[in-house]
Amino acid sequence: MANPVVTVENGRSAQPSSTRRRPVFPFTAIVGQEEMKLALLLNVIDPKIGGVMIMGDRGTGKSTTIRALADLLPEIDVVADDPFNSHPRDREMMGDAVRQQVEQGLEVPIAKKKVTMVDLPLGATEDRVCGTIDIEKALSEGVKAFEPGLLAKANRGILYVDEVNLLDDHLVDVLLDSAASGWNTVEREGISVRHPARFVLVGSGNPEEGELRPQLLDRFGMHAEIRTVKEPALRVQIVEQRTEFDQDPEIYLDACQTQQDELQHRLVLAQERLKTVAIDHDLRVKISQVCSELDVDGLRGDIVTNRAAKALTAFEGRDEVTVQDIRRVVTLCLRHRLRKDPLESIDSGYKVEKVFNQVFGLESGE
Template sequence: MTNNLNTERLIYPFTAIVGQEEMVLALILNAINPRIGGVLIQGERGTAKSTAVRALAALLPKIQVIQGCRFGCQPSKPSTWCSECHQRFIAGEKPETIEKATPFVNLPVSATEDRVVGTLDIEKAIRYGMRAFEAGVLAEANRGLLYIDEVNLLDDHVVDVLLDTAAMGVNIIEREGISFSHPARFMLVGTMNPEEGTLRPQLIDRFGLSVTVKSITDIRRRVVILQRVLDFENDPYRFLKTWENCEKTLSNRLIQAQHLLPRIKITHENLEMIADVTSQFKIEGHRADLVIQKTAIAHAVYNNRTHLEPSDIHVAAQLALPHRLKRKPFDQPFELPVLEDTVKTIIYPERAAKLQEILNDKRDPLTIQDPHNECGFYIVG
């Protein structure tokens, strides 16, 4: 048996997670297109929330960065470079490229705003005219994954700053009339147990997608979970080797999907369908429409398509709408089957019977093969 210290340093494989299909899919789609706006995962303890996030981070492909850049600027995209890389380039310095792991930053709930956004040395700026900037978490997370466990316990203002930056893709620090900015494009994931407190509705709405996870009650699947965890704890290296090909398959699929993003074609009919869904639910503002569009695109390219199908919008609406549905203070929580029925009526008016047949399929998800995935792990959509 391998000792526990080694086990703690190793990450459980993403493709070995049993069930929790919506959470898995929401994470995958955000990894393909972080501009979706992140994902909020709500659920009780022990439902693989943190395991899934850390596993996804380990799965993400390596990235090309400019050597010596503290923000990890992408060599092939000068328009996104920080001011420091631009200045070196203008001075005639040719940027050297290196490869590194996709950043994974775990933000503690005790983090202050200065720790998150970074700080400016005002004294140096005034005395020497230097913009001395001490990088914060947002700089470390650029082009990576920023994870907040127990996000509901984080200061509301800090959450607001994080969500603003995630939406803009740039971090702007202003102090005493002095400003500094740097790229901050990252995938934001927050997890929380609602029993320990909630987020303000205004903040929940800012997350692109939201999923709720529950304990698995099916006996067969619980047995599979137990067996896999035991195998991982007893011999983690052997377990990781067993799932290595599955991890590579999914990682390559993510890379392929990202390459297809610029080639996606959206029709006026697609946009009308999205607008119809959000208007039927009386969703305020237009953030939900944009999130559904971006999520549907990510779902399409994940399935190796360069055009949207109704199923892409269907899946996107299920992930983007539940936390945005308007409720009065004493209303009962919105039932997801009601959301499902309404969405399918809008998107599949002529295919309702066929869709119901699909939804009534009660086969064990562990036995359903994803046509794009030889490993057999189940992905919704």
């Protein structure tokens, strides 16, 4: 089956009016919130970082930024009409049925698809998230009748959970397990179905409504804090940009298209470059020393800091991680791992910065 022909107008895919998607505010036009934007970009470059938890005030553009990121990403190759967005060439990202076809030497139809962003509703059940098996059909017809859930739809995309701190702990566990393993397994009455579930997990919430338990928080790769912009001039700029976009989205998007294309290109190059990025042994030892002196439980902090520093280096177009690369990501990777007591507040970054400077022999301002 031939790939569908996609025409391009002004850098964007032209779609029939019946299927044209609602315009999304461009990622490159979002003012401020640099911590959140950096954490999201690094997770796109290396999804194995483990997702990002964004905590901050209401109305600070969390949802807008995440939708803008999904819209920014280039289209991906998928197996046509596959419920899991299976990769047509990478066997680790194929559903079982597609893998069997490939192993038998059969040709699989390929289509182009925008990266999916799945919004997880707060009231979602485990069946809605993981999918269900129709036992009657399985017993009567001898087939694994599986109804895919949101994890299937999110494969190779972004799964966004707003107010994740209000979500049932068991469901948060399920999401984190799938994000970490890259697979979702559903078992019922002795019948088991599994499918790939590799996605960037993004959670957001308002600290006033409570924090996640430390055990769950630790499993998010990064933790970004965002605050309401205080400077009047920046607030005016944000309001004016939003007004311009709402008045005529197409004209606004056209004006931002060059920047959007440049950032998209940088992300693609960074994903390719990531495999070649190296981090010196001494720097790795110092990262682990920082984690040790901060009394971070387990080794997740060490692993994520190494991964994030390499992703940032790739994004900057370099092959060797520097001390400054580590400095830019270390707070994002460690601040949420310092809490031992659920009643403690998350470190703003002061403790991490202080220990980092001591271990690396830097002055605060360097």
